[in-house]
Amino acid sequence: MVNVQIDGVWHQFPKGTRLIEACEQVGSYVPRYCYHKKLSSPGNCRMCLIEMGIPKMGPDRKPVLGEDGHPEINWMPRPQICCATDVSEGLGVRTNSPLVEECRHGVMEFLLINHPLDCPICDQAGECRLQEFSVEYGRQDSRFLENKVKKPKNVELGPRVTLDDERCILCSRCIRFCKEIANDDVLGFIDRGSYSTLTAHPGRRLENNYSLNTVDICPVGALTSSDFRFKMRVWFLKETKSFCTSCATGCNTIIGSRENVIYRQTPRENDAVNSCWMCDYGRLNVDYLQSDRRLFEPLLREENVLQPVTWSHAIVSAAAQLKPFVGWQIAILASGRMTNEELWLTRQLAKSLGVTLLDIVPRTGPGDDILLSEDRNPNSNGARLLGLASENGKMAGQIREAVLSGQVKALISLGENPVRLGIGNEFLERLPVYLVMDLLSNETTGFATAVLPSLGFAEKRGSMINGKGRLQRLNRAVRGPGQARDDWEILRDLLQAISGGNGIYTIEDVFREMSGVVPELSGLTLSRIGDLGVQVMEAHRSPNPPGEPAREKVREREKEKHPQ
Numbered sequence: 001m002v003n004v005q006i007d008g009v010w011h012q013f014p015k016g017t018r019l020i021e022a023c024e025q026v027g028s029y030v031p032r033y034c035y036h037k038k039l040s041s042p043g044n045c046r047m048c049l050i051e052m053g054i055p056k057m058g059p060d061r062k063p064v065l066g067e068d069g070h071p072e073i074n075w076m077p078r079p080q081i082c083c084a085t086d087v088s089e090g091l092g093v094r095t096n097s098p099l100v101e102e103c104r105h106g107v108m109e110f111l112l113i114n115h116p117l118d119c120p121i122c123d124q125a126g127e128c129r130l131q132e133f134s135v136e137y138g139r140q141d142s143r144f145l146e147n148k149v150k151k152p153k154n155v156e157l158g159p160r161v162t163l164d165d166e167r168c169i170l171c172s173r174c175i176r177f178c179k180e181i182a183n184d185d186v187l188g189f190i191d192r193g194s195y196s197t198l199t200a201h202p203g204r205r206l207e208n209n210y211s212l213n214t215v216d217i218c219p220v221g222a223l224t225s226s227d228f229r230f231k232m233r234v235w236f237l238k239e240t241k242s243f244c245t246s247c248a249t250g251c252n253t254i255i256g257s258r259e260n261v262i263y264r265q266t267p268r269e270n271d272a273v274n275s276c277w278m279c280d281y282g283r284l285n286v287d288y289l290q291s292d293r294r295l296f297e298p299l300l301r302e303e304n305v306l307q308p309v310t311w312s313h314a315i316v317s318a319a320a321q322l323k324p325f326v327g328w329q330i331a332i333l334a335s336g337r338m339t340n341e342e343l344w345l346t347r348q349l350a351k352s353l354g355v356t357l358l359d360i361v362p363r364t365g366p367g368d369d370i371l372l373s374e375d376r377n378p379n380s381n382g383a384r385l386l387g388l389a390s391e392n393g394k395m396a397g398q399i400r401e402a403v404l405s406g407q408v409k410a411l412i413s414l415g416e417n418p419v420r421l422g423i424g425n426e427f428l429e430r431l432p433v434y435l436v437m438d439l440l441s442n443e444t445t446g447f448a449t450a451v452l453p454s455l456g457f458a459e460k461r462g463s464m465i466n467g468k469g470r471l472q473r474l475n476r477a478v479r480g481p482g483q484a485r486d487d488w489e490i491l492r493d494l495l496q497a498i499s500g501g502n503g504i505y506t507i508e509d510v511f512r513e514m515s516g517v518v519p520e521l522s523g524l525t526l527s528r529i530g531d532l533g534v535q536v537m538e539a540h541r542s543p544n545p546p547g548e549p550a551r552e553k554v555r556e557r558e559k560e561k562h563p564q
């Protein structure tokens, strides 16, 4: 630990703490543009200027101590940046002196010289650092008489990112993110002085799978998401803490919605999962919740046509359809996209029907060493823990064989498409009972004997266990469409119709029942999971978040730039 004086008060910090972080920790927030705690610190915006001093040395080369027993400070005559300096013994800092305030006013005046000031039509308005610091450190009038430099506007940097160069304050966060985190050195500055412009290298496009993180970290409205651009003012968005369910990593997110429509997903910091980032694939994978293929009402096959019915009729009929069959004639295709609560009830359902043909459908895709996991099921570990997933999908193969051979007479598909498992429509057509619980229709839905419409990840609550064994919680951001119901409620009602009352009234009841049996979940409740999740299993099925390896890279890069 080292002793540092900040605004007249002495504090202790671990060695290696960035000065700007130390100031923030003790409540002296220093404004910044180029500094980002997960990236290297080039110190180029100069917004974080402070007054700094080092201990005064006596003739014996020892610090001169003041009356309070701490070293006296020798203040440097010029301001220093605090984002590229680590704390050191006896360092003194002033973050709110008249000189510091004057410096901030000066830097703001320079930054705004060529800025277009088009806040009324800028997507960043409401979350723009330039706007925020202008309130505190900006001038009310402009002393600039010359013409502003015009730069390219509306530049498509890549398929998902649009650049307005006039708004860029040349902080280089986007350049460093691409180089240090996304491993895709694609952006850079060209030209000099006032004419410096951000652009992609010749022949290159910003199209890596992490490109939208540059939009998140751009402190101004220069980089905008082509998907979100001009769609919604950020202050109208309701923010719901959740996580991405497009792969096993489970990146923590904030879902921005308004009037039941999701407008965007942005990453939420969690060093145990995703650091500050998420991939574009997961971020944009929400449109299906508003797809034309959504199922709105329960359907029953009557006179060979699927007819809309009431929920109670659908549940009673679905249970009645299953009754004539014994365990080995029924198979359940569960999903690694179901929550733990849904999987638990599925297990109860299988038990009450005597079903042993039960598995989740494996779902894989190319992964990377950054965040994206090869396992595209968000809750494979939950299914493993609750005993619903066989090793390497062996049981899923047996289910296929049993359906193809005609042994299975009733197939229950929970959010999965049997075609993905190699069970073709011709086999589904022959099944006396084919129960479907899903949010979207697919090519097999037409063969169902009962269709039970359910909800998507942003429309329900529940928990999942990510590839690293971390239990995380989904929160409801929007309501489901039509008569679609929470999956756990559908399963609970089906279970009740088959085996009688089960005393489950809320999702908390399901979790309580589950945590009473599964040792890894014991002592936990849905609310105790918290916003950052809880480690419940040892597992290594998704990449390490860009934390330590990236940090090392950042330090190496800093050493290259500022040799000691």
Ligand code: SF4
Binding pocket: 167, 168, 169, 170, 171, 172, 173, 174, 175, 198, 214, 217, 218, 219, 220, 222, 223
């Ligand atoms: S586009 Fe944004 S993040 Fe990139 S250098 Fe300009 S201001 Fe910084």
Ligand code: SF4
Binding pocket: 244, 245, 246, 247, 248, 249, 250, 251, 274, 278, 279, 280, 281, 282, 283, 371, 372, 373
């Ligand atoms: S890495 Fe996986 S969990 Fe994270 S955003 Fe991408 S798809 Fe979603």
Ligand code: FES
Binding pocket: 031, 032, 033, 034, 035, 042, 043, 044, 045, 046, 047, 048, 049, 081, 082, 083, 084
């Ligand atoms: S934040 Fe320190 S120079 Fe930019």
